[in-house]
Amino acid sequence: MSQRPEKLVIAISSRALFNLQDSHRVFEEQGLEAFSAYQIERENDVLEKGDAFPLVEKFLQINGRLEGDPRVEVILLSRNSADTGLRVFNSVEHYGLNITRAAFCNGESPYRYIAPFGCHLFLSTDGRDVRHALEQGVAAATLIAGGARQRRDDTLRFAFDGDAVIFSDEAEQIFKRDGLAAFTAAERASAQKPLGGGPFKGFLEALQRLQAEFGADDCPIRTALVTARSAPAHERVIRTLRAWNIRIDESVFLGGLPKGEFLRAFGADVFFDDQPSHCASAAEHVATGHVPHGIANQDA
Known part of the structure; x- marks a missing residue:
């Protein structure tokens, strides 16, 4: 049975x-x-x-x-x-x-x-x-109350930041403490080592199990990773998702560009990010959820 x-x-x-x-x-x-x-x-x-x-x-x-x-x-x-x-x-x-x-x-x-x-x-x-x-x-x-806009179709679109949301904030701690150069060097050195899981890993896994019940052409759910990371820090992210056996439909590595326009282009029904400033900016374009987790929120 x-x-x-x-x-x-x-x-x-x-x-x-x-x-x-x-x-x-x-x-x-x-x-x-x-x-x-x-x-x-x-x-x-x-x-x-x-x-x-x-x-x-x-x-x-x-x-x-x-x-x-x-x-x-x-x-x-x-x-x-x-x-x-x-x-x-x-x-x-x-x-x-x-x-x-x-x-x-x-x-x-x-x-x-x-x-x-x-x-x-x-x-x-x-x-x-x-x-x-x-x-x-x-x-x-x-x-966060803001300019929520709904894409006019039946596809449900979830967008996620990476560090401190899908992944742990271990890399973000290095960035906050030692700066971009140290972060980039650390991520290059740890490219083969999967990141730890963040608070949304379990939800993303459950979401993917639901997606798997549909065919590739008729799935009503799409996911996107929208992160400020850029090459070469992208490799560890890709290898981490592969190690977890999690597939993201779209991955956008912005290298520090504002996320709002990209989220609107994706048509996100909701976007999750740990950084209050990123959330405030994104909320002008899509419904946004602030995830008060990790080093960016320790003093909040």
Whole structure:
């Protein structure tokens, strides 16, 4: 009897899925009681789509492309109470999103439910929750509000930075401490030695297993590595992915050029990077998730 494939599970906060800026402002300025009254009074008003909505919509469409049990799932995690969260679920139903599992935590952080739900990725607008998820070993990112633009097709496009995201930050530590020349020399000397895994390695592996269930010509998922690295530091990256048996659809080695235009050309539905400055720039072009991991975030 063949074993059923593992389901790919993404957890998302309600503020990432929907635009809750107005109600969050009420919470910040007037407190929980006013926020609850605001939400209940408007629970039949449909929320506007948030920065992660296009990503979630495309992700859930994958289930319609495969026979048998659903292969992907989205879990809703929220600091709302179930009572005030009714507006969120009403909006989920309005948009036809097949989201059936959720945790409403009434002001507390929902990150503790990520592991029990078996989540591979957590997206939130709350940096504290994201850091807690990373500490649990789950790929996680803080979504940055910006110029999210959706490519108008059904292909879901994930773009990743390399160091401190897919890979460990061991090479980036040398760059930060000793500069570009030392980094380049170290990477050339270690070209045959695979890098350690970063927080998104497991998610990328799960994503590739899902891609493998489709033919090469009809896969609804594409991946891209978009990195500031250039030759000769590219070789270690390529050999590391080969050692992990991970295939990236597109690899872009920019040699320090800004990433935004390249991400827009790829049509990324979301881009993950550890550098706050890179994230701010990329967010002008595509939905961007900051991964608060590694040496670039030690003082953040």
